Amino acid sequence: MNAADQQPPADRSQGLSIERLGVTYREVTAIDDVSLEIERGEFIAFLGPSGSGKTTILMSIAGFTKPTSGDIKLDGRSILDMPPEDRGIGVVFQGYALFPHLTAAQNIAFPLEMRKVDRSAITTRVSKILDMVGLGDLGGRYPHEMSGGQQQRVALARALVFEPSLLLLDEPLGALDKDRRLAMQQEFRLLHKKIGATIIYVTHDQHEALSMADRIALMDKGRIAQVGTPSEIFSAPASRFVAGFIGECNFLKADTVDREEGGHRVSVAGYAGHVRGAQAAGGSAALAIRPHHAFIAPHDSIGVPATVSDVMFLGELTEYITRLSSGEEFRIRRISDKHDFNPSIGDHVKAGWEWDRCRLC
Amino acid sequence: MPSLLKRAGSLCSPNGVLLLFATIYVCATFVFPLFSMLAASEGLSGYVKVVTDGFYWTILFNTFKLSAIVAAGTLLVAYPLAMRACMAGPRMRLILLIFMTVPMWTSLLARSYAWISVLDRRGLVNSVLTSLQITGSPLKLLHTTGATVIGSIYIMLPMMALALFAQMSKIDLTTLKAARTLGAGPAQTFLRVFLPLSFPGIVSGTVLTFIVSLGLFVTPVLLGGPQDRTFSMLIEQEVNTFGNFSRAAELSVFLLVVSGLLLLVLLRLTNRRQRPGRRAKAITGTRAAGLLARLIVMLRIFEMRWFWNVVILAVLAFIMLPLVTLVPMSLGSSNYLEFPPKTYSLRWYDALFHDSRWITAFLNSLMVGLLAALISVVVGTSAALAMRDRRQRGARLIAPLFVAPSLIPPMVYAIGAYITSVPLGLQDSVLGLALAHSALAIPFVFIISETGLAGIGERVEQAAQSLGARWTSRVWRITLPLLIPSIAVGGLIAFITSFDEIVVALFLSGIHVQTLPKTFWRAAILEVTPIVPAAAVTIMAAGLTVVSVAALMLHLSRSRAGRNPSSVFIGR
Numbered sequence: 050m051n052a053a054d055q056q057p058p059a060d061r062s063q064g065l066s067i068e069r070l071g072v073t074y075r076e077v078t079a080i081d082d083v084s085l086e087i088e089r090g091e092f093i094a095f096l097g098p099s100g101s102g103k104t105t106i107l108m109s110i111a112g113f114t115k116p117t118s119g120d121i122k123l124d125g126r127s128i129l130d131m132p133p134e135d136r137g138i139g140v141v142f143q144g145y146a147l148f149p150h151l152t153a154a155q156n157i158a159f160p161l162e163m164r165k166v167d168r169s170a171i172t173t174r175v176s177k178i179l180d181m182v183g184l185g186d187l188g189g190r191y192p193h194e195m196s197g198g199q200q201q202r203v204a205l206a207r208a209l210v211f212e213p214s215l216l217l218l219d220e221p222l223g224a225l226d227k228d229r230r231l232a233m234q235q236e237f238r239l240l241h242k243k244i245g246a247t248i249i250y251v252t253h254d255q256h257e258a259l260s261m262a263d264r265i266a267l268m269d270k271g272r273i274a275q276v277g278t279p280s281e282i283f284s285a286p287a288s289r290f291v292a293g294f295i296g297e298c299n300f301l302k303a304d305t306v307d308r309e310e311g312g313h314r315v316s317v318a319g320y321a322g323h324v325r326g327a328q329a330a331g332g333s334a335a336l337a338i339r340p341h342h343a344f345i346a347p348h349d350s351i352g353v354p355a356t357v358s359d360v361m362f363l364g365e366l367t368e369y370i371t372r373l374s375s376g377e378e379f380r381i382r383r384i385s386d387k388h389d390f391n392p393s394i395g396d397h398v399k400a401g402w403e404w405d406r407c408r409l410c
Numbered sequence: 411m412p413s414l415l416k417r418a419g420s421l422c423s424p425n426g427v428l429l430l431f432a433t434i435y436v437c438a439t440f441v442f443p444l445f446s447m448l449a450a451s452e453g454l455s456g457y458v459k460v461v462t463d464g465f466y467w468t469i470l471f472n473t474f475k476l477s478a479i480v481a482a483g484t485l486l487v488a489y490p491l492a493m494r495a496c497m498a499g500p501r502m503r504l505i506l507l508i509f510m511t512v513p514m515w516t517s518l519l520a521r522s523y524a525w526i527s528v529l530d531r532r533g534l535v536n537s538v539l540t541s542l543q544i545t546g547s548p549l550k551l552l553h554t555t556g557a558t559v560i561g562s563i564y565i566m567l568p569m570m571a572l573a574l575f576a577q578m579s580k581i582d583l584t585t586l587k588a589a590r591t592l593g594a595g596p597a598q599t600f601l602r603v604f605l606p607l608s609f610p611g612i613v614s615g616t617v618l619t620f621i622v623s624l625g626l627f628v629t630p631v632l633l634g635g636p637q638d639r640t641f642s643m644l645i646e647q648e649v650n651t652f653g654n655f656s657r658a659a660e661l662s663v664f665l666l667v668v669s670g671l672l673l674l675v676l677l678r679l680t681n682r683r684q685r686p687g688r689r690a691k692a693i694t695g696t697r698a699a700g701l702l703a704r705l706i707v708m709l710r711i712f713e714m715r716w717f718w719n720v721v722i723l724a725v726l727a728f729i730m731l732p733l734v735t736l737v738p739m740s741l742g743s744s745n746y747l748e749f750p751p752k753t754y755s756l757r758w759y760d761a762l763f764h765d766s767r768w769i770t771a772f773l774n775s776l777m778v779g780l781l782a783a784l785i786s787v788v789v790g791t792s793a794a795l796a797m798r799d800r801r802q803r804g805a806r807l808i809a810p811l812f813v814a815p816s817l818i819p820p821m822v823y824a825i826g827a828y829i830t831s832v833p834l835g836l837q838d839s840v841l842g843l844a845l846a847h848s849a850l851a852i853p854f855v856f857i858i859s860e861t862g863l864a865g866i867g868e869r870v871e872q873a874a875q876s877l878g879a880r881w882t883s884r885v886w887r888i889t890l891p892l893l894i895p896s897i898a899v900g901g902l903i904a905f906i907t908s909f910d911e912i913v914v915a916l917f918l919s920g921i922h923v924q925t926l927p928k929t930f931w932r933a934a935i936l937e938v939t940p941i942v943p944a945a946a947v948t949i950m951a952a953g954l955t956v957v958s959v960a961a962l963m964l965h966l967s968r969s970r971a972g973r974n975p976s977s978v979f980i981g982r
Binding site for chain 1: 867869870872873874875876877878879880883887888891892
């Protein structure tokens with residue numbers, strides 16, 4: 050495609066930096082001291098439960114929310130005093146915000162008209178981008194004559210047609226059904242490679258964030274809980290919140306925690322092992338164990354005594370819900386058809402786990 | 411002084427300029443005339459005379475009593491209708507909504523007059539009663555308190571029904587099904603779920619009806635007897651009978667202050683941030699309500715479909731009856747009103763269309779109406795546009811100013827408008843009437859535009875902004891085109907408000923510029939020939955034609971744009 054051939058000009062973007070950003074609405078703190086450097090061309094996802102402040106950050110970058118403190122810099126220059134129309138940032142809004150009285154092509158032409166691009170150039174650029182998003186012959190349709198997926202593409206084309214160096218996407222797949230979401234996720238990644246723009250993607254869907262983004266900023270209560278690549282966040286969660294939000298996790302109260310070289314010696318009901326890494330600051334020590342890092346064994350093996358309270362067959366995986374001697378619930382997941390020991394409900398077993406994959410938090 | 415600079419800066423923004431323009435206009439045409447009455451009064455001694463005179467308090471009390479009865483009566487008539495419309499399928503709902511709103515589009519004067527044709531000695535009711543020989547001689551129905559109340563309920567019905575419907579249509583009807591599955595019978599479902607959820611609509615509709623009823627003038631004059639004098643009639647009498655402007659001004663201020671205080675108290679009582687649940691408890695908690703509820707459950711009227719069908723049919727008949735009775739009456743060929751006429755002819759229509767007074771009045775009203783509509787569309791839409799950004803400085807504080815003209819008694823404003831226009835040479839002129847009428851019409855344009863803007867939402871304009879559109883481009887290319895349906899409806903209502911306006915016209919319209927309502931008013935009071943019903947039918951038919959054509963055009967343009975077509979007519 051032609052768009053792929055166009056190398057982004059050298060002076061485009063060195064990136065976006067968010068510096069100690071704070072947003073307060075009448076006493077309520079929506080964003081609390083958030084700092085983040087986003088490199089040029091990066092695909093970063095803001096992930097978090099609703100109300101965690103991710104959309105507020107997006108709207109601050111776009112210019113619709115005025116931060117109460119901190120700064121946002123694009124290419125090293127503060128953009129806070131710029132009105133949204135001068136920032137040149139592409140935004141795909143939640144629900145798309147297409148202009149209902151304009152056709153798809155007129156919607157897409159709008160930003161070019163605002164930039165006083167001449168008529169003939171507008172026509173070619175609009176038809177080129179319509180082709181790129183796969184809507185070649187639907188330019189004459191009004192938004193209400195299109196399906197949700199098609200409207201989505203129009204919104205994307207409209208935000209991309211003026212070649213912004215930064216593209217903000219606010220839950221862009223929220224209104225689509227599951228199959229279409231998966232297809233669009235794939236397309237977004239391809240598109241990102243093709244246009245080379247920085248993409249900031251807001252979502253509450255962890256699978257979407259994990260599968261698409263280069264980096265994830267996980268938000269909680271107006272703060273960034275952790276920033277990292279999807280695999281970092283998944284395998285080395287920085288806090289109990291992160292471990293619980295991304296993937297599933299058991300949290301067990303540890304009986305003793307002793308510092309030793311390269312980590313800690315931890316014991317749960319007499320079952321002891323070495324856990325790598327420093328203990329997360331604050332809070333009583335809990336051991337975070339992902340269900341697929343745990344295993345179930347006959348009652349005469351080593352581990353924590355447990356009783357099977359439920360068995361759920363999930364397809365490739367089977368989940369055992371057990372109750373430990375301490376009364377805590379503990380979930381274990383393993384490949385369904387690979388084991389000789391297959392306990393059933395009510396059986397007394399031992400629960401164990403791979404110590405070097407566990408975390409203290 | 412950064413904050414001062416900031417404040418000045420926000421006023422210099424395009425929204426600030428729009429807001430300033432609209433505010434200045436409303437202050438000049440609405441607030442200033444009200445204050446000019448203070449100057450026209452005799453001073454403190456005049457007010458002391460008014461406040462210490464028991465007679466005025468009696469009339470004031472009567473006015474409040476009438477308003478309360480009318481508000482309660484309108485609620486009783488409108489509730490079943492709105493509820494039925496809410497429950498009905500889309501087609502039935504549209505029909506009921508048309509029934510609800512059509513009277514609103516026809517002339518208020520003609521609608522009040524229509525009740526004369528029903529209640530007159532030779533009107534519909536008496537002719538039915540005597541021909542069935544239930545009564546020997548015709549009953550005195552006209553010029554009674556009952557006639558005033560019925561006529562007023564009729565006038566207030568659309569407003570109340572729409573206020574109720576607006577609230578009811580927000581109710582999730584599955585909650586009713588849920589209540590049934592949880593063991594509540596039809597009556598309990600109504601009492602425990604639907605009624606409490608519709609309560610905010612009851613409050614807003616009743617308060618609104620009560621406030622507007624305080625200004626009742628046309629209906630009690632045409633239908634009431636000497637005992638049904640309202641405060642507005644008193645004020646008009648001071649001017650037109652005694653020529654005592656300062657007393658009229660004092661009475662106006664008196665009415666304004668007392669009803670303003672009452673409004674504040676009412677809003678205080680009703681506007682408390684209560685959750686619907688607590689309100690429900692408040693309703694169901696009282697003993698009387700408990701008894702009533704038990705009675706309703708016992709009588710099983712909620713299980714009786716036919717009962718409710720009869721109720722709805724009766725309400726629909728009530729809406730249509732006066733309009734329908736007028737037509738045969740206007741076609742009578744004798745020199746006086748009778749129902750049914752012994753012989754039919756188009757004689758009175760012929761006389762109407764060849765009477766230069768009626769023709770000139772029609773043209774005058776057309777001119778005034780178009781001018782007033784134009785002005786109020788510009789000002790009302792500007793105000794709504796300026797306030798769409800809730801962060802706009804001062805917007806919240808100023809908003810009530812753009813609604814106030816629809817809430818104060820028209821007679822009070824008419825006195826103020828007259829006092830203001832005389833020294834400016836604007837009385838008895840098209841411009842003067844249009845200015846005064848525009849002030850009265852701005853609230854409707856403002857509210858409809860605000861509703862329209864709320865429907866458009868801020869996202870679309872934010873999208874335009876993120877795509878590089880500055881203020882002017884955003885408003886001209888995105889917001890205004892999307893707002894056209896609301897502007898059209900607002901303009902139409904503004905035009906009808908002016909075209910139908912009588913109270914201001916009583917003073918501001920004279921020998922040179924006689925408006926259609928003023929001509930109609932004089933004829934309705936002085937003439938007894940069927941030329942008046944003929945004029946009423948013509949006015950109503952013309953109004954309905956204009957509205958139908960407008961609705962059709964709007965519907966066509968909307969279905970092209972693919973948005974829900976009926977929402978505009980329903981309003982807030």
